[in-house]
Amino acid sequence: MTSPAAYLWLIPVLPLLAAGISAVLPRASRRWAAGLAIASLAAGLGLSLMAFFATVGTASHGAVAHDPRNFPWLSLGGEAVRLGWVLDPLTAVMLVMVTLVGLLIFIYSTGYMAHDDNFTRFFCFLALFAAAMLGLVIANSLLLLFICWELVGLASYLLIGFWYRQPSAAAAAKKAFITTRIGDLGLLLGMVWLYHETGTLLFYDDGRGCLEHSALTQLATQATLGGMGLSTAISLLIFCGAIGKSGQVPLHVWLPDAMEGPTPVSALIHAATMVAAGVFLLARMYPLIAAHPVGTPAETAALQAVTWVGAITAVFAACIAVAQNDLKRILAYSTVSQLGFMMLGIGVGGVAVGMFHLITHAFFKALLFLGAGLVIHGCHEEQDIRRMGGLRRWMPVTFATYAVGMLALAGFPLVFSGFWSKDEILHAAHGWPVSKVPLYLGLVGALLTAFYMTRQVCHVFFGEWRGGNGRTAGAATPHESPPVMTVPLAVLAGFAVLLGFLGTPAWPWFQAFLTGEELAFKPSKLFAWEHLSLLLASSCLALGGMALGWWLYGRRPLDSAESPDALAMRWPAVYRVLAGKFFVDELYEATVVRWHAGWARVCDLLDRWLWGGAVLALQGIAWGLSWVSKVLDEFGINLGFDLVCGRVRRAAGLTATLQDGRLPNYLRALALALALLLLLLTWGVKG
Numbered sequence: 117m118t119s120p121a122a123y124l125w126l127i128p129v130l131p132l133l134a135a136g137i138s139a140v141l142p143r144a145s146r147r148w149a150a151g152l153a154i155a156s157l158a159a160g161l162g163l164s165l166m167a168f169f170a171t172v173g174t175a176s177h178g179a180v181a182h183d184p185r186n187f188p189w190l191s192l193g194g195e196a197v198r199l200g201w202v203l204d205p206l207t208a209v210m211l212v213m214v215t216l217v218g219l220l221i222f223i224y225s226t227g228y229m230a231h232d233d234n235f236t237r238f239f240c241f242l243a244l245f246a247a248a249m250l251g252l253v254i255a256n257s258l259l260l261l262f263i264c265w266e267l268v269g270l271a272s273y274l275l276i277g278f279w280y281r282q283p284s285a286a287a288a289a290k291k292a293f294i295t296t297r298i299g300d301l302g303l304l305l306g307m308v309w310l311y312h313e314t315g316t317l318l319f320y321d322d323g324r325g326c327l328e329h330s331a332l333t334q335l336a337t338q339a340t341l342g343g344m345g346l347s348t349a350i351s352l353l354i355f356c357g358a359i360g361k362s363g364q365v366p367l368h369v370w371l372p373d374a375m376e377g378p379t380p381v382s383a384l385i386h387a388a389t390m391v392a393a394g395v396f397l398l399a400r401m402y403p404l405i406a407a408h409p410v411g412t413p414a415e416t417a418a419l420q421a422v423t424w425v426g427a428i429t430a431v432f433a434a435c436i437a438v439a440q441n442d443l444k445r446i447l448a449y450s451t452v453s454q455l456g457f458m459m460l461g462i463g464v465g466g467v468a469v470g471m472f473h474l475i476t477h478a479f480f481k482a483l484l485f486l487g488a489g490l491v492i493h494g495c496h497e498e499q500d501i502r503r504m505g506g507l508r509r510w511m512p513v514t515f516a517t518y519a520v521g522m523l524a525l526a527g528f529p530l531v532f533s534g535f536w537s538k539d540e541i542l543h544a545a546h547g548w549p550v551s552k553v554p555l556y557l558g559l560v561g562a563l564l565t566a567f568y569m570t571r572q573v574c575h576v577f578f579g580e581w582r583g584g585n586g587r588t589a590g591a592a593t594p595h596e597s598p599p600v601m602t603v604p605l606a607v608l609a610g611f612a613v614l615l616g617f618l619g620t621p622a623w624p625w626f627q628a629f630l631t632g633e634e635l636a637f638k639p640s641k642l643f644a645w646e647h648l649s650l651l652l653a654s655s656c657l658a659l660g661g662m663a664l665g666w667w668l669y670g671r672r673p674l675d676s677a678e679s680p681d682a683l684a685m686r687w688p689a690v691y692r693v694l695a696g697k698f699f700v701d702e703l704y705e706a707t708v709v710r711w712h713a714g715w716a717r718v719c720d721l722l723d724r725w726l727w728g729g730a731v732l733a734l735q736g737i738a739w740g741l742s743w744v745s746k747v748l749d750e751f752g753i754n755l756g757f758d759l760v761c762g763r764v765r766r767a768a769g770l771t772a773t774l775q776d777g778r779l780p781n782y783l784r785a786l787a788l789a790l791a792l793l794l795l796l797l798t799w800g801v802k803g
Contacts, residue, residue, distance in 0.1 A: 299360020362394030426459025465544025570665025579673025
């Protein structure tokens, strides 16, 4: 029976074909564009499920099975650059997540974008993005992964700036594209260095791949500048790409601004797929990142960097989310914070820990973004949570599903998936031998997450309606959305609850699936003190954060949109800093941006006056030399040549008079010559 790996390439190719066909369709072909995109992703989901079930149970003795399919792409001299795709548990679970969440978002988009004039173009860009992301997931070559990585960046630029007539959307698209390119430069350098050292960019190639034992041993035992391991140096460069794509500090500034795109874009790119690509990259490259010589600590410098960046980002972004008032920006900073948790999980616990939170987060954060889209849609494009309130009465389905997503993100104990995946990260951080500080940062991040999500829900769904021209002001009254937009939320809400039970300490099916370890149902592990203590601590923090949020915002809802925030009244200076996002953008504007702008002006001056002046000087010299050449040519060479030619012409004319063809003249000349000859001879004889 043919392995599903043989047909894995179809999964990204189908949406790519849909994007290509939609690109040439007339603008009025709305149903065709949406139908092609949805059908391609539905077919991709079917193939992904086949691949997923084919990988279940393939691991043996703690080893994960990889099924690569490689092929030559370019021939360079005697060597060929090879690309390929691979089927393994990591690929399989990501394929199912991307296609399933993407399909639900595509269906939702048919309702959300129904009145947009560029509906066809929107689905063309969505399909292109899905194709690039799926190609990234199946790649068995870092080169192919990088190609799809850049295509994801291009598609995100097109989607974030979809409403390009709005200056803020165009600026956000450029900011996202340029900021992520900074990280991608590090990824490119790491990729080139890795190829130089191993001679291949294939991950798995019958023992010859760059993630297989022989290459890892070679890289781990070599040192570079400062005694740093070669594998560590390359890993840190690759990590730069993950920092940019996954919005980690200090390259996080693009992600909140990317909320200028349509809400389905926020759900697809900035909740489930694009921003998760950086975490997936680290999970794929984990054998390299964790490679270390025998006898040295397993916590390499690269893993420590991943851990610290993730922990700092988790708390940093959560603090900012506490004081934001834009509905989607709160979720955006929440995404940055949760991506930090994923990085922390990979750094302290490995692939399974970080990926478990990535998968659960994809579903409940997509649910929250789509729910935010319904709120914005129902409130007639209002995004300020201070101008909402009481929406649970008008939007009961949205409220119910949004509450599920909020509780999952806040880590409500035992019931929701976010609790189990976040608890797994905290447990791994507790056992990290290097430091306990990441654990404490993670606990603070968990507390803040529960707090700011409760604040948001209180402002949006509780209290009285504060928007429009009155409490129920005619056309400004909020309204529920049609089923094409609410049904996908219900499906996502179901997964936001159920997925958590696949990775509990008592039955860690997800972890066993990714690592190849033997699965065993052990309820006693749930009551072991090392698990129980952290479970109780994280539960208390989640419940405490929610209680604090309700105490400050639920008991006393805002009377009007202009009412001051409860935190602003108690700690105005702190609130100002948090509302200003720690003024990182202003810092970049005053330093990096101004420095580059200054250098740009210097370069402009150099170009205009130095290089431009040099060009003008050379132009003047060339012009002067051309005049000298002209003078010499006209009055020297040409004049002399003309004089010589004139004399030759006159001599020729004289000669021509002698050659007049008259015989008497010839005889006279001959007689004269003969007389002269005789005279000369006579004179000579006498002498």
